[in-house]
Amino acid sequence: MQASHIPFLHLLDGAVQYVVPRWQRRYSWGQSDIERLVDDLLVIAKADQSEAAHYGGALLTFPEPAPGGVVQTHRVVDGQQRLTTVSILLACIAEKLGPDNHYGEWNANLLRKRLENDGVGLEKRRKLRLQDGDETEYQRGLAGNPSGPGAVTQAWRIARRLVRDNDAAGLLKGLERFKVVSIALSSQDDPQQIFESLNATGRPLTEGEKVKNWLLMGLEDDVQQYLHDHHWLPMERSLGAEHSSPLIDTFLRDVLRMLTGKNIGTKHSYEEFRRWAVLESKDKDRPSLCQELSRLAHLYGILTGTAGSHPDQKVERTLLHLRAMGIHTHRPLSLRLLDDAAQDVHPGAGQDLNTVLKYIATWITRLWLANRSTAGMNTEAASFAYRPGPGLDDDYADYWITIFSNQRNTRIGMPNDEEIGEGIRKRKAYGASTTASTYAILCALMEREQPDEAPNRKGLTIEHVMPRKLTDQWKRDLGDSAEEIHEQYRDRLGNLTLSGYIANPTMGTRPFSEKRASYRKSGILITRRIAEEDRWDEAAIERRAENLTEKALELWPWQDNKGGTSEPPSVSTASQDQLRWRIGDGPWHEETFAVHMLLNVTAALLDLDPKNAERLSGQAISSNLHPATRYLPGTKAGRLTMRAVPGHEEYVLHPYGNWRETTDRCRKMGERCGVTVQIEGDDNRTPQRFWRFLMGQTGGLPGQHDEWRGIWQKTEALNSQGELIRFYIGPERIVIYIRATESASPQRTARMHECSRMIRETMGDQTINNRGADKKAREGRTISIEMTWERDNEEEWPDAAQWIADQTQRVQALLSDPSDENGSR
Template sequence: MDAIKGNMFAILNGYKQFVIPVYQRIYSWEREQCQRLWQDIVAMQKENKAGHFVGSIVNIAEQAMPTGVQKFMIIDGQQRMTTLTLLLIALRDYADAHHQDDQTINAPMITSLCLKNDFQSGYDRYKMLLTEADRDALIDLIEKKPITNKKPSRIIENYNFFVEKVTSGVLKPAAIYESIGKLQIVNITLDRQVDDPQAIFESLNSTGMDLSESDLIRNYILMGLDNDEQIYVYENIWRPTELLFDYERRSALMDRFFRDYLTMKLGHIPKINHVYEEFKQYHLNSRFNSVGDLCQDIYTFSKYYTDMCFCRSSEPALKACYSEIQALRSEVVYPFLLRVHKDWEKGSITLDELIEIIKMCINYVLRRAVCNIPTNSLNKTFATLKNFINPSDYLNSIKAAFVLMESYKEFPTDEKFVSILTTRDVYNMRIRNYILSKLENFQNKASITIENYTIEHIMPQNPNLSREWISDLGHDWQKVQRTYLHTLGNLTLTAYNAEMGDYSFTEKLNMEGGFKQSALRINSYVVLQDTWNAEKIQERAKELGTKALRIWPYPSITEEKMAPYKKNQNAKPEYTLNSYEHLNQFTRMLFEKLDLRIMNLSPDVHKEFKKMYVAYKLDTNFVDIVIHKERLCLSVNMPFEDVIDPKGICRDVSELGRWANGDVEVFFDSLGQLDDVMAIVDQAYHIQAD
């Protein structure tokens, strides 16, 4: 390994080419990073500084040739090198355009020294050779070709940014050129025979390099291949995979995909910042014959994933399902539906069955949202739902799994769903537009676009109601308004919200654009009324609730089909607090005090009574309580070495057998210990919550 301090001009000088290998991410610096670099340059000149350190470049020298261009593969530093190249191009173009007025900058010298290798042909002509996604854009700028590519490109965007800065006059062109020379860079060249590029790359990332989890996965997969296979896998599998994802949000979406992909494969949810590490372990333990086979599997599931994300399908019914997932923002269903899509492709289920399963998932998420059931358990529910699939009875096994869900996982029944839907504040729900749109468009061949309408309160929101409204609502009109204002029965859609205002019900019915002129189905009950009050609101809510049961139905399965699944469930015993043999008046008192404190940590905490202990969970158990005769034993789920324990009340049980989960043991035998014990529990809770 050789490390040499220099500047951009020294690094680029000579017959050299810096190549971005295919496993590197595309150029990703945004305006913010370019602005920061520009501010550093301006500050350095204004304050007359001798220099400014901008970081290091790490590369691997390819075998030297007696003639021609010496090539270096960059494994770190492409973002700043590419950005400085864009600034040099902008400066050169300015000098070319203004050479008669300002001859302080030599445009041909910039081209020859920093951009091109004179007398070389093909790609060897260029000092920087980017990956396929960015290569042509940079070459076009170097060659001063017209920019005709309509695709979004940060290469073009950031070049335009620097053109704007160079022409702004904040610094003279000669000062900009001088400042680029003052930017200090450490150029580190690795020896392929001695140094381990993958280990060095991971070390660089661990010290703060801004790579996403999907960037790390791509580098891990491709960096380990020989050059020919690397290029083949990248061009034929990996690059097509990347192109499935939206350009502007590619990195974030691919991070989400890999987390959901691993969740589907492993049956548990990797922590957000541990996806790369989990992927490496998955790869090492997987049964793929080659890296190419693994990448092909990733491509297959990426196709399902992006179809759902971007609502892409040649099947109208499937596309409509994807649109509903997006409207509900129920991406939590993705890991399970990835598996189901694969089974559909294999022919294990039909298209109609696939659509029915997707709708079941949508109905489950919607009903729980309406019933205001905490969402924290949904990730785990869908991560493990595949475990209930019976390949020989595919659809019924999923229906049974949903029907048999209990407690915090329940699929709300028709009675519960309608009761809450018709009485709760729907107006202030995030999904109100989705609910009203579905109620309007159900079995409607001429469906409406919800964005063309606004939500109208039939009984107005204004607390100072007119005499007509007070008369319609009765003597307790204030209570009626307070109780029913935002409920489903009082909400509708209109294109004339501003015109209707606080007018009386009769005026809203008959005015131009009023309810009687509305073709919307959601107003069919309203137009038949001559007054509006609590009774009418309740009647309309009941009518809409009946329709909602048809739109978001409960899983339909006969008792005969349910029987084998019920039998399996009934075989599992149910436990309560009274199930524990050592529970007595004292330990019950300790438990109730501690239980109250733990449950008050968050509404997302849920409790399960197991055979030997009581479990408290977010994604998984963060603390378990075993009830002894004279005390409670807490098993706290976090590494012992991470515990902050000033009172020394914890014990490392990582190497000991125990009933509950967790490496940290704490005993609780008096109320005076409650705060100290909760301080430990709180640490384990925040590891999952944060």
């Protein structure tokens, strides 16, 4: 076994051919892998040392014996992903250069000589030969026509975009400095055994462990020991990470957001840290860099509470609220402020620290109370933290607050008082992550009223005044609309209060008359005040919401420092997923789901005039009202599931359709009944806006046109079997799969199995959901490919739109290909 450090491009010198054996896995790098490689190449190209290099891992090969003067064949044991990606990048750069351009000594002809051998037969012409379907797509790419469903075609499209959007000269300079450890096995070595050893299953290193290794590796033993004992271990203690590496990863992510201004993800912390260190020349003095990380970790630990309290009690009180809210997007910015104060970079950095932190706490709290999404706050917090800061003659607090205030009227701008009141009245305030924020807010209100007498937070819990589960007595007390009132008001702030751990289990579902007696004795004023109500119903909850609003606005006040007023964001930035409707000039009703809107509009029309039942009836199953005696609720009429009309269970209808279909149907129902049904917000929901964005960004998908609006969509039929592609655009993930349209049959099931097999084989670079493959095939669909995202974060939309377009093109190629390697399709 022989190892040598050589420039990657030297691997492609001379008459050589690298062959990926069939026992190797197929090419599987995705967009993030290719983008990281390109970023690394551009970073190392900008490094100021002429001898700078980037080590891209190892290339392990098994050279086959060959006489001199012929093409030397190397079987690739490890490193095919990098070798394939670099080859694709070279081809794309050559394509960009064309016949007449050059970068330094490089021109298209020289680049192609790194990809093909001259004067040999077809079998030995390409310097890289992949396996099976990968090889077919690689050949198409070299011919200038990348196509197919596989990862190689996807990589070619990504590489083309990256080469188009970046400096090709910089990429070539980076490739010249890109080095690998080339390891050539001897005839006595077993390549399969070595491959299995290299890829043995084990726990991967965390981002923090990678950073630690990079910082200490190569230093003298005594220096390593000193840095480990005096800086790295104290850093772990500051972060509470002695037994939890992910806490270090999170710290590194937030530090990098502060240092770079970019919204960096946790899983890329090491790569971004190393890249930043090289660009800033911090890698030249790793001991100092390790010391600086330890210092920042102590400040971060104060921010999170793991390193103890801040010495200033007022600052600590503000930090306590920020920690309790459970919303951490502010941390890169807050860390910057703590660092400014610690280093005394400005006369006001220390004395104004609490003023600025209180503004951030107010900002986050008001966003939550107004039920606004904090998506996008990650990016803004990183951007703010990276700013140069105020000049020495500027007022420190005014500088930062002015910057924050300039966000008004945006999605993450400071909500005005009206929005706060509306949010407190209506937002869901219990369950999942909302519970922690509600607890923080109720505790803060309690301590505001009782600064010297408030009970310790640790002994308190949240209690539902109207219980989470109604008893018969509660139903009687609430009246005929008990279930509706309970569903609507149960988890709103007005129905939530604080009680001790001892009191909470004993109170539970007791009637309000008994709870009120206990509340009168409570040491918590915001709870004791509930006892002033004679009964607890929707009116009492609304009154309490008004009282909480008044107290919240006193504790978290805000006035636009520009002297103007903050307008509520438009429907496109707030309440994006809310519809509202009314009949005539009646009250507005808000809905989240189109299904509920259709059912409730129907119920309102029947309440208005019982004769409307006849006006809404008809023979067509999908668009009319039907008696429940004909179709029982929950049964299917053909393929259509019927639902009962609320309050009019003697009637059923099929309420399912996309947003446009449903809103049009509601309006037409109003016309049939001689009234006007007004609907607002149907064109401004997040999925609708995203589909419009995708059409503008990519030109649209097969059959998209203008009517795509909801979270579920489908293309037109893409082959002679009528198969199509379906999409789910959820708040946290995007799903794509193939759907058959013909009736169930063994042939349909077999075809879906075959499509799933092809997805697994050709799209292994993507996240594949393989669960329930047999059941899905019987139902006429395939396994799915998925992408995680934050739908509310519009900064993620360009990447998501491109991903959907790329994967649709790949699946479309899969569907249109009538045969695979076995000739079974």
